[in-house]
Amino acid sequence: MPLLENGHLITDTWHYAVDGEALGAGPVIVPLSRLSEGLGRITGALGVVLPVDQNVSALRDSLPKISLVVIGFPIFRDGRPFSQARALREHLHFTGEIRASGHILPDQYEFLIRCGVTTVEVAEETDLSAWERALHQFRVAMQPSVMNEKPTGFGLRRFLPA
Amino acid sequence: MSADILIRDDVLPAVRSVGTYTYDQIDRVFLRERIEQFKDQVARRISGELTEDEFKPLRLMNGLYLQLHAYMLRVAVPYGTLTARQVRALARIAREFDRGYGHFTTRQNIQFNWIRLEDTPAALEVLAEADMHAIQTSGNCIRNVTSDEFAGASADELLDPRVHAEILRQWSTLHPEFTFLPRKFKIAISGSPQDRVAARFHDIGLIARPDVNGRPLFEVFVGGGLGRTPIVGTKLRDDLPEEDLVAYLEAILRVYNEFGRRDNIYKARIKILVQALGADEFRQRVDTEFVAMDRARYRLEPALVQAIRNRFGVPAFEPEGNASALLMEMRQKDRAFDAWVRTNTHAHRAPGYISVVVSLKPAGGIPGDATSDQLDMLANLAERFSFSELRVTHLQNVVLGHVRQDRLYEVWQALSEAGMGTANIGFITDIVACPGLDYCALANARAIPIAQKLSSRFADLELQREIGSLRINISGCINACGHHHAAHIGILGVDKRGEEAFQLTLGGSGEEDASIGQILGPAMSEDDAVDAVARLVDFYLVRRNDEERFLDAYRRLGTAAFKDVVYAPA
Numbered sequence: 001m002p003l004l005e006n007g008h009l010i011t012d013t014w015h016y017a018v019d020g021e022a023l024g025a026g027p028v029i030v031p032l033s034r035l036s037e038g039l040g041r042i043t044g045a046l047g048v049v050l051p052v053d054q055n056v057s058a059l060r061d062s063l064p065k066i067s068l069v070v071i072g073f074p075i076f077r078d079g080r081p082f083s084q085a086r087a088l089r090e091h092l093h094f095t096g097e098i099r100a101s102g103h104i105l106p107d108q109y110e111f112l113i114r115c116g117v118t119t120v121e122v123a124e125e126t127d128l129s130a131w132e133r134a135l136h137q138f139r140v141a142m143q144p145s146v147m148n149e150k151p152t153g154f155g156l157r158r159f160l161p162a
Numbered sequence: 163m164s165a166d167i168l169i170r171d172d173v174l175p176a177v178r179s180v181g182t183y184t185y186d187q188i189d190r191v192f193l194r195e196r197i198e199q200f201k202d203q204v205a206r207r208i209s210g211e212l213t214e215d216e217f218k219p220l221r222l223m224n225g226l227y228l229q230l231h232a233y234m235l236r237v238a239v240p241y242g243t244l245t246a247r248q249v250r251a252l253a254r255i256a257r258e259f260d261r262g263y264g265h266f267t268t269r270q271n272i273q274f275n276w277i278r279l280e281d282t283p284a285a286l287e288v289l290a291e292a293d294m295h296a297i298q299t300s301g302n303c304i305r306n307v308t309s310d311e312f313a314g315a316s317a318d319e320l321l322d323p324r325v326h327a328e329i330l331r332q333w334s335t336l337h338p339e340f341t342f343l344p345r346k347f348k349i350a351i352s353g354s355p356q357d358r359v360a361a362r363f364h365d366i367g368l369i370a371r372p373d374v375n376g377r378p379l380f381e382v383f384v385g386g387g388l389g390r391t392p393i394v395g396t397k398l399r400d401d402l403p404e405e406d407l408v409a410y411l412e413a414i415l416r417v418y419n420e421f422g423r424r425d426n427i428y429k430a431r432i433k434i435l436v437q438a439l440g441a442d443e444f445r446q447r448v449d450t451e452f453v454a455m456d457r458a459r460y461r462l463e464p465a466l467v468q469a470i471r472n473r474f475g476v477p478a479f480e481p482e483g484n485a486s487a488l489l490m491e492m493r494q495k496d497r498a499f500d501a502w503v504r505t506n507t508h509a510h511r512a513p514g515y516i517s518v519v520v521s522l523k524p525a526g527g528i529p530g531d532a533t534s535d536q537l538d539m540l541a542n543l544a545e546r547f548s549f550s551e552l553r554v555t556h557l558q559n560v561v562l563g564h565v566r567q568d569r570l571y572e573v574w575q576a577l578s579e580a581g582m583g584t585a586n587i588g589f590i591t592d593i594v595a596c597p598g599l600d601y602c603a604l605a606n607a608r609a610i611p612i613a614q615k616l617s618s619r620f621a622d623l624e625l626q627r628e629i630g631s632l633r634i635n636i637s638g639c640i641n642a643c644g645h646h647h648a649a650h651i652g653i654l655g656v657d658k659r660g661e662e663a664f665q666l667t668l669g670g671s672g673e674e675d676a677s678i679g680q681i682l683g684p685a686m687s688e689d690d691a692v693d694a695v696a697r698l699v700d701f702y703l704v705r706r707n708d709e710e711r712f713l714d715a716y717r718r719l720g721t722a723a724f725k726d727v728v729y730a731p732a
Contacts, residue, residue, distance in 0.1 A: 055420070077219055077302070079342030083419045086339055090456055105212070107203065107220055114338035127211060133202065138195050140188050142335040143408075144459045152188060155332055155470055156408070156460075 002128075003099075004120045007109075007135040009128065014047055014068060029070055032058065039065055047097075052080050056087040063092055071117070073102035082115045089116035089146040106130040110138060110160070114145040136162075178475035180549040181314055181563060182243040183328045185293040186473075193290045196297060196336075200224050201283050223303060223341070225296025226282060229601045235259075235277040235285060236299040239554050241309035241327035241351075242270030246541040246550040251292035253537035259285045264537065266522060266530040268594060268645055269348070270308045270554040271299055275601050297335060302343045304334035304415075308350045310358045311555040315517045315563040317509040321353035321370045321378055325471045326407065329462065332470075333408050340415045344422035345430035347415070348387075360556065360672035362386045362395040363648060365432045366414060368407075377464075378404040384414060385436030385444070390640050392647040392678040393433045396441040398448065404467065406452075409460035413452040417444070477549040477564050482514030489516075489567035499574055501623065502585035507570070508561075516570060518548075518562040519555065520577055521584040521592065525621035526614050529595045530558030539580045547573050557594055559587065589626040590634060590699070591617045594645060598638030598655060599662070605638035607655025607662035612636060615692045620699075629699055632712045635670075648672035650713045651695060652679040664691035668698075668724055669716045680721055683729050694728045701727040 003012040017023055017030045023038060029047035030038040032054065038046045039062055047068030050059065059066065069088060071081040081100060088094040100112050101121040109131055112120060122131065141149065141158045149158035178184040200221075207217040225236040237252065244252075252272055256264045259281045260274040267273055277285060289295055299306055307327045314322040330349060334340070340347070350359040351368040361367025367383035380402040386395025402410055414432075421439075423429045436444045493500040508517040520540065523529050532540070540560060544552040547569050548562040555561055565573055577583040586592050593616060596602065598609030613636050620626055635649035639656075646652030652667035663685035670679030686694065699712075701724065706715045716724060 076216065077342055078424060079302075079340070079344075079419055080424075082339045082342065083416055087416075091454055105216055105220075107199070108342075111336075111338035111341060130202075130206065130211070137199050137202075138192065138336070140192055141338070142192075142332045143337055145338055146459075148459075154186075154188075155329070155466060157188065157332070 001101075001121045002124065002126065004122055004128075004131055005118060007132045010119070014045075016049075027067070029068060035062060047099075050084060052078065052084075054084075056084055056092055059088075060092060063094055066094075066096060068097040068099060069094065070099045070101055073100065073104050076103045076105050076108060082111060085112070085115040085117050086146055106134040109134040110141075114141065114147055114149075116146045174472055178473060179245045179551070180475040180477050181324065181551040181553070182240065182245060182474065183331075183470065184473045184475065190290070190293065193293070193295055196224075196295065197283060197286045197290060200286065204279070204283070219301055219342075223298055223301040224282075224286070225299035226277075226279075227300060228603070229275065229597075230599075230603050231601070232275065233277045233279050233282070234273050234275050234601065235282060235296055236267070236271050236273040237289060237294060237296050238299045238306045239271050239294075240331050241307060241313065241324045242311055242554040242556075243309075243313075243324065244544075244552045244554065245292075246544040246552065248292045248294055249537050249541035249544065249552055251288055251294060253534040253541065255285050255288055256537065257534040258288075263531050263533045265528075265597065266532065266554050266558045266560065268556050268558060268596075268643065269306060270311075270556055271306055272554065273597075275597065300346075301341075302345050302347075303341045304337065304343075304347045304349065307331050307334070308348070308359055308364075308556060310352045310354055311519075311553045311561045312358065312508050312517050312563065313353065313553075315508075315510050315515075316354055316356075317511045318356050319354040319511065321372055323351040323353035323368070323370050325467065325474065326368070326370060326378070326380075326404075327351050328474075329408070329467065329470055330411070333411075340419060343415070343419055344424045345427065345432075347418075347432065349411075355674065357672075357674040357676075358556075360386075360645070360648060360676070362676040363388055363392075363645070363672055364395065366411065367395050373401075380404070380407060382410065382414075385433040386676075387431055387433040388642040388645055388647050389431065390428055390642070391431075391433065392642070393437065394676050394678065395433075396436055396444075398441075398445050404464075405462050406457065406460075407462055409455060409457045410448075410452055412460055413448045413455060416451050416455075417447045421447070475549070477551075479512045479515060479564070480566065483568075485514035485567040489570055492571045496571075498585075499571060501627070502574055502583060503570065505585045505589065505627075506587045510564065512564070514567055515564050516567050518565050518570070518573060519587045520560045520562065520582050521586055522559050522582065523586060523592050523617065524581050524584050525591065526618040528610050529593050529613055529617075532560075536580055536582060539576070539582075543573060543576060557592065559592070585623060586626055588631050588633070590620045590629050590632040591626060593617060593634045593636065594649070595636040596638050596643035598636075598644075602638060602643075604641055605655065606640075606657040607638050607664065609636040609638040609644055609653075609655055612653065612655075612664060612688050612691060615688065616695060619692055619696060629703065630709075630711060632699070633671075634695070645672065646670070647678045648676070649679060650711075650716070651698065653691060653695075654685075656685050658685050662688065664688060666691065666694060666698075666728065668721065669713065671713060682721065682725055697727050698724060 027045040383395035599605035637644035667679030
């Protein structure tokens, strides 16, 4: 599945664990149910999928050993993953990659980034130009975010990165 | 695109609008970008890149509904305040893109019921030229923040709430985390102990007051609402300091976004979550979030609030002189004028001034409708008599906030000539009604015709004065956009075996004595409902004590007595 970062396609070096198969040694993304198995590995970066109905505190203790958290949108109208991403950054001070997956619209791209999301899995047939445009649609945001954008000097407004 | 093309935004605009926030270059660029985004969304819908299911929430967040016969554009009127220039832009939209009228809503907005999708970007351009928009007037996001129609003017006000309403407007605009909530989210804010914003019937209701040092404190109510499940809000905080206002609201919204139900649209409002968890557990979750969060990020420093306040123009009141004496003189000379002053004005904090409520409820008329010509006339009156400022009320009227008392007679004459001089504010014909089945795809029954019948039935102003304070609200379906639960007499349109029928509720109030109206009995036909209201009123007139309002008589005499009046065999 194509992976976007800052509006551009990047190579995905991760793979998802396959049910019933061993995790292997490379960078692997496990479901929450296999987190302890992943943590038990000696080598290889570890990612985990945080289900949409889980509070981020489920990852609190293991987060130092996790490099990637995947948050998933069952449907684009379900806004819970925005809060999960923001909480990972704000409450757990997670500095690794947060990847958004599932049903997402380009119109949500700025919101995702401002909640702390790093990368987005997009559908194969996606028009990438819409994502590129969405990234530069607005120059200013009206409120602070976990990205600590530069204040404009008035109100709560922030300059979005160019 | 880079930020450097923007001008410095800490420069005070040369001319500031009285009563509302004055836009700067950054705000205007932001609106332009938003219109470009919407055009892009429309193009992607037409190309098929967006499905209708995907496009719908995006257009809703631009205020565009699909109704029964056409698209409806709902324009945001932040905290209900408009400048004369903005009112003219609304008149122009009504004239050029609609059928010559607009409809003021119970959330202080205005909506246009006959908009063509292809005209929408042009209509948004007209709005943007007047620093207006339709952002977040629909959709599952934080909606337009409403406020007191007498803000900054009322003698009973402790604190002008519009500066904080503006801060909340900005904070909630395209909020990255709260734009796909379980359901819509409505915030109201008042700065008076006389609750004119129905704070206890909002997702969040705020009542501001100064502390001993003059710093703002907020009472915070959460989880109130009408709709299918009417609930009076729970007080979460009594004394929230100004610096924590945004942080605390962030905490409430975070809890709601995480735990609010998404499996059932009718159970998705925050009121259901508050009820399900219980007030104590809900408060604890909010407090836990509030304590854990990075509060510094959301802190409202006094200088920040002051900078926003500086964007609001302040009316330059003239000395009282003999203004009130002249008003008294005119009232004695003209009885009709005197009657209008008694009902359609509100005491002002500045000597020699008064606030005027312009009735958009003429006898037999459609509540809240205003024609293009009337809008232009209101803009002229605002310019000549009220510092170019006009307010929309949540009861579908408009207010000229700051009129000199010795000019009041001229205002009244001009309003009367334009069909807006009806002396019925707070009376039985000051009816609130949703658009109903004449427009709305959700409605079970038409709300407008029964409003018109009641308005005609009780058109006699002598009779209305005799009846006194009596609020009738009409909703065309259980979603309760007409706030029927909060009315002394509420009327709910239902579908009874394929026929439109109307159910009465009695005893509701949206004010500081908030209560939810109780269903009186089975639904009846439109004409029977009008007759039933007439019988209820007759019964009240016979049984009331002295100056007792209908609501108080109902509370004293009880439901059963009133029920017999309507349902007992003659």
